[in-house]
Amino acid sequence: MTSLASEFAIRTEGLTKRFGSQLAVNGVDLRVPSGAVFGFLGPNGSGKTTTIRLLLGLASATSGEIELLGRRMPDDLAAVLPEVGALVEGPGFYPYLSGAANLYRLDAADGHATSVTRSARVQTALERVGLSHAAGKKVKAYSLGMKQRLGIANALLIPRRLLVLDEPTNGLDPQGTREVRSLIRLLAGEGTTIFVSSHLLAEIEQICTDAAVMSVGRLVAQGTLSELRGVGGARVRLESPDRNAAITVFTRFGMTVAEPGPDGTELLASFGTLEPAPDTVVAALVEAHVRVFSFTVERPSLEQRFVDLTGEGFDVAQ
């Protein structure tokens, strides 16, 4: 158990949740390494929030096992959850209470949180999300982004070992988004494991070390960010009038030429299993008297990988 605790902050085995006849979560085996910033990706309705509800013991799994911080959920819920801060499907607050009063309330609900430092902790949490000035304002007068910030503040009332954030930047302005990003980096730097769901891929790409992709309840990919990007392989974009000579060189490196550019001067070639250093390829091209106008190595964006894995269609799958 202890070795697992240090290895994975979240581990699930065949996690499944059925709503009527629909499998919202279907045999998910998550592995979230301790200390990682883990991006949880997937289109709308793919089962991200449902998975998070299962992880936090809000809903019970139809089958499968969950380990959070090395302990079984939901059996050890009372011991695990004080170490976990979470934002699940948007913030939820008492509209008739002020932002600070809401945090007092939720902090009082945690039997482990000491009341001695409560007001200091509430103040610090509000400061960290930039809400100090609106602390006394009733939440019903908060904007969407302010509520979202208050939700993040709630997750930060106590130092946590694990933060589970379901779309934390939803509704935030660009400054807010950037602040959340740097907050996540800061927390990760202190050793907090962060599990963040999002469909904003650029964001995940900027802050995450690892990611998993959900599609129609299934986990379709999981790994470090470079592993995920790498699966599709990098490719070379070459601009040159000497097409045939270039193709010969590329084939020698085990690369496959995909498509000629529209005017016949551009070539796209993808690497095979081996990825030779770009300078070797360029040297070989020059040696074969290929005139190189431009040579670029392109890596597929996470977005491209995401679309490859989850499909192009716009319609929600279920």
Added chain:
Amino acid sequence: MSRSDMSALPDAVFRSRPALGLPLLVSEISVLFRRRRTWAMLASLALIPVLIALAVRLTSSRPPSGRGPAFLDQVSQNGLFVSFVGLLVSVPLFLPLTVGVVAGDTIAGEASAGTLRYLLIAPAGRTRLLIVKYLATAVFCVAATLAVAIAGALIGVALFPIGPVTLLSGDSIAVGDSIVRSLLIAAYITVSLLGLSAIGLFISTMTDVPVGAMATTIVLSVVSQVLDSLPQLDWLHPWLFSHYWLGFADLLRQPISWDSFGSNALLQSGYIVVFGALAFGRFTTKDILS
């Protein structure tokens, strides 16, 4: 204080041995009484004896004995009776109405506000939350009953003469003793409302729509009283939670007869046990998807 400072602090700054739930209970009660709705309901309840007193004061003719609520004819002689009449009038509808609102809102209200998931993640603990919710509802029952009793006493003192109270048994008791009797009646009525509170709590665990839970609870309190008035259902009457609601007249005898108080308390405990268990069974296994 920056985060780095915070993480350098010892754990004891943030965490202590798990509290029994007292902070949560205090927070629950303070949230309840910081809602404008709660005060609006208490104010409406307080208005009932005030209206009664004003009506009696403004009509010069003394109401004929035997018409209108019991004790009404005594009000103009002795202001202390305003409390009794106010309570008597509030028991069938007004008090169950407000208690239904509070009890029906307990869990469903949190679910619809989206706060239930955050309370449970905190973690408040499902059993602890349920108990705290029930206790806070009970506190509201006390507040609601006292609102009627105290408003009645104050307006009675203001508008009518005060003197020894003549009891149903014909005996006369002093002013001080009559205040004790008023408090006893308030306690009796509070106890009467505890069964309904447990029913409301259970219904509240069944839905995410607070208004639905409130309406169902209130309707049940009316249904129970209607059934209690049908002679064909004699066998059922002792089991209805509203059966002893108006039985507090026993507390206005000399010596006090505790029979109905005891039967009422026993019946209400039965409802608390049964519906508390149902609420527990439902809430501790429920998927929180709100």
